[in-house]
Amino acid sequence: MPELPEVETVARTLAPHVQGCRIEDSRLLRPGSLHELSLPLSRLHGRSIAGVGRRGKLLLLHLEPATGQPEEAACLVVHLRMTGRLMTWPTTTEPGRHTRCLWELRTPEGTCRRLFFDDVRAFGVLLVANAAILQRWDFWRELGPEPLGLAVEDFAALLAGRGGAIKAALLDQKVLAGIGNIYADESLFRAGLDPRRKAGSLSAAEAARLLHALQDVLQLSIAQCGSSIRDYRDANGDVGAFQNSFAVYGRAGQTCQQCGQTLEKIRVAGRGTVICPHCQG
Numbered sequence: 001m002p003e004l005p006e007v008e009t010v011a012r013t014l015a016p017h018v019q020g021c022r023i024e025d026s027r028l029l030r031p032g033s034l035h036e037l038s039l040p041l042s043r044l045h046g047r048s049i050a051g052v053g054r055r056g057k058l059l060l061l062h063l064e065p066a067t068g069q070p071e072e073a074a075c076l077v078v079h080l081r082m083t084g085r086l087m088t089w090p091t092t093t094e095p096g097r098h099t100r101c102l103w104e105l106r107t108p109e110g111t112c113r114r115l116f117f118d119d120v121r122a123f124g125v126l127l128v129a130n131a132a133i134l135q136r137w138d139f140w141r142e143l144g145p146e147p148l149g150l151a152v153e154d155f156a157a158l159l160a161g162r163g164g165a166i167k168a169a170l171l172d173q174k175v176l177a178g179i180g181n182i183y184a185d186e187s188l189f190r191a192g193l194d195p196r197r198k199a200g201s202l203s204a205a206e207a208a209r210l211l212h213a214l215q216d217v218l219q220l221s222i223a224q225c226g227s228s229i230r231d232y233r234d235a236n237g238d239v240g241a242f243q244n245s246f247a248v249y250g251r252a253g254q255t256c257q258q259c260g261q262t263l264e265k266i267r268v269a270g271r272g273t274v275i276c277p278h279c280q281g
C-alpha cells in the first residue's frame, strides 16, 4: 500500500496536470468506490481544482472556494489503498477494465483532458467532502499528526504510557498519519530499536532517535519519488527508487549492511517484520 512518501509523490506529480483545471463532468464506473458519506460527484462539476495535497495516506484535490457556500464540496479525497492510481490522459482515452471513475477536465487554456482513477483491486475510496462531512468521517477525525514537522516532545507524549509494541504505535493511523510497514521497519532499524519494545518503554533519547530516523527515511524516500514494490506508480506513470535503499524491508535472510549478521523475519502487530537481531535492541 502506498504510504506517506508515495502519496506525497502522487500529489506532487499530479498537481501540474490538474491544478487550475475545471471539472466539467464525471463518470463513476464502480459505485462501490464512492464512500457512503460522499456528496454526489456532480457537486464537483463547474468547480476548479486549486491544488493537490495530502493528509496521511489520503490524497486531496482541493477545490477553489465556492463563495459563501460552506455546504458545497471543498475537496475530493482519494484513498489509493492497495492499487489505486490517478493519471491524466487525452480525451480520446477510453476507460479500461480497472477504471473506477473518470473526470472530464478543462485546462485554463481551454484544452480538455481526462483524469482517471484506476484501481485493480478496487479497495480504493473516493469521497467528495466539505468540512462538515470530514468531521463526520471517523477515519479523518481520528487521524494522528503528520510525522514530518512533528516535535520530539509531542512524539514522546504520543508514545508515553502505551503498552503495545512500538511498531504497532507507528502503524496506528490514530497515533501518526501516513506510516505503513515499510517506513515502520526502516525507521526502527535506523534508530536501532527492536520493534517489539513497548512504545511506552522508550527513553526520551530513544524517542528522539526514532522520530529523527522516521523523518529522515520519509524525506529520503520522497526525494526518490517513493518506493515501488508492487504496482505503485506516480501520476506520470513512473516508478520510485527508494526500494533500492531499503536496509531491512524485504531483506530477510540477507546480511545486515551495518554488522554483517543475517536479517530475521518476525511477526509484530500482525505484520511481517524484518530486523537485525544484533543492531536493534
Ligand SMILES: [Zn+2]
Pocket (backbone or CB within 6 Å): 256, 257, 258, 259, 260, 261, 276, 277, 278, 279, 280
Ligand atoms: Zn546489524
